[in-house]
Amino acid sequence: MSWSRPEVGDWSSPAELAELQRAQLPRVLAQALRSPFYAARYDGRTRPGGAEDFDGIELTTKQDLRDQYPFGLLAVDREKLATYHESSGTAGEPTASYYTDDDWTDLAERYARKWVGINPSDTFLVRTPYGLVITAHLAQAAGRLRGATIVPGDARSLATPLPRMVRVMRALDVSLTWCNPTEIMMLAAAAKAVGLRPDKDFPALRAMFTAAEPLTEARRRRLSEIWGGIPVVEEYGSTETGTIAGQCPAGALHLWADRAIFEVWSPQTGELSASGRGQLVVTPLYREAMPLLRYNLADEVEVSTADCSCGWLLPTVRVLGRSGTGYAVGDSTVTQQRLEELVFGLPASYEVMFWRAMAHPDVLRVEFEAPDEVRGQAVKELAEAIDRELGVPHRITGLPPHTLVPHEALTAQRDILKARYLFGEGEDWDKAVMYQ
Incomplete structure (x- = not known):
């Protein structure tokens, strides 16, 4: 299946954007009903088929995804899948997610919507986990889509300790990075620990992309100051959805409402609305392998439809964190x-x-x-x-x-071993077969 996907600027008013969303809904609903989960949910009931039926769709919860592990939401044949992923499980048991090649084009396009741009001249350090979560794979796909050189600096690998990443950033003239806000701090501290100044000694660095933690404006400003005033560009998403919001030049996070329908759910009233404070609900419009209908991310947010000075005709979102974190x-x-x-x-x-x-x-x-x-x-x-x-x-x-x-965490060069069985006299053969 190949869907024509819009880009920012393909509409001139909120009404046109709403019409664009509604035009996709029949295909979204039909694709969702191909999965065992949604087929069973609407078995014996009136099956939603048109945009007018969307108001009757009930929420899909994280528990639904856990209960359907691993392939209860699969809406294509297994051989069409390109990748399989699982969430980090920070709020409970992990959930499964899977994508086709066409899904990946949509994912990469959304991630690449950075206002500073990703260009063929960029050297892009991806400093997030290359595990089952989607984060590093997403950045790599978007970087390759835009022609950048990718440096896979996996944040969870013993083979890529902080001192090595500092050396790589300098030696390769890294111009873009992708890591969470804490890792941006850790890289700065590691640079200082070896006598470098983050604000002076990385002249090629022009922007740092970040996500995975709620980021206040005060912290974003501080990160930028530490690295010499370069932009710290935030985005918001999940393994289940990919990128769903990106930061504009004015500093606001805009929901990619041309690629998904966003609603705010009030746990107190059970009502859904286009804006306000509550939990974010998302319906991707171009999802083939694993369609999601009104998926409740359970993140506490504030959504606004007020105009932004950047001129993007997209709602803005403030991510306040998982519900119940006060x-x-x-x-x-x-x-x-x-x-x-x-x-x-x-x-x-x-x-x-x-x-x-x-x-x-x-x-x-x-x-x-x-x-x-x-x-x-x-x-x-x-x-x-x-x-x-x-x-x-x-x-x-x-x-x-x-x-x-600790200072050691910023400066230690890990002893990474491959499996080894024969040692010379005086070597530590207690490390045989061990991966440390």
């Missing part, structure tokens, strides 16, 4: 996003990069690393900010550098 402290609720804004609201000169917190019912404990000469002042200013913005009891501790992230 913690009660005293009479208030503390979220990671709000606390992150305060931590990275400290002056950049304090060099605060790594922190952690624990919410107890009666006190919020916060620890962070900072150099000796500014640590006391940083503690004082963060305490004042928490008093002012959160109003919760707190205990804040400033720690010396390399307390939370």
Whole structure:
């Protein structure tokens, strides 16, 4: 199956965009009913066939995907599949996802919608896992679609420790990276650990792409400052859906509403709406192997249809995290996003990069690393900010550098062995057959 997919700018009004979505719905519904799960769900009931039937479609949940593991949502013959993936399982048992070659064209096109562009002249370091999750494969497919040179710097491989990645970034003139926000910090710390300045010693680097963690504007600004002011370009997605939103030049995340229908579900009322705060629900419009109808990602979001200064006629989304991620402290609720804004609201000169917190019912404990000469002042200013913005009891501790992230983690070159059976005298033959 080959579907003609739109690009940003192929419509001139929200009404045209809505009509584009509705035109695809009969094909989406027909394809979904080829899977065992949706065929069984509508067995003996009126089977949805047209756009007018979409309002009656019920939610598909993560538990539905878990219950149908692995191929209950397969809507094509197995031989048509190009890849198989599983989610990371951070919120429960993993879910399965699978894609055809045509699905992959759609996935790569959506990822490649970066406002800074991916070009044939780019050397693109992919620093996310090349495992069952989709993230690294997605970036590689998009980079190849646009002609870039891919450097597969798998973030979970012992063969690609941080010092090696710092060396590769310098030696290969890496111009783009793809990693989560924490890894951007880790790469900066690893560069500093070997005497390099992230803001000066990587002149080819022109942008860093990031996702996988909710990212506040304060943290994004700090990441950009650390790396010399280059853009830190965020996107949002999942293994089940691929990229579903990308950042515009104005800094907003726009939902790719020409490639999927997005709705906001209220757990309190059970209602679905086009905007507002609640859990994000997505119906991909160009999915062949594993169609999803009103799939609830269970991510807490705020969606707006207000105009954006960038001129893109697409809704914007603020990703607040998985539902239920706030913690009660005293009479208030503390979220990671709000606390992150305060931590990275400290002056950049304090060099605060790594922190952690624990919410107890009666006190919020916060620890962070900072150099000796500014640590006391940083503690004082963060305490004042928490008093002012959160109003919760707190205990804040400033720690010396390399307390939370050991120096060895930033500088160690791993001893990677292939299987070996014959050793010379004096060698450590206890490593025979072991992979370390």
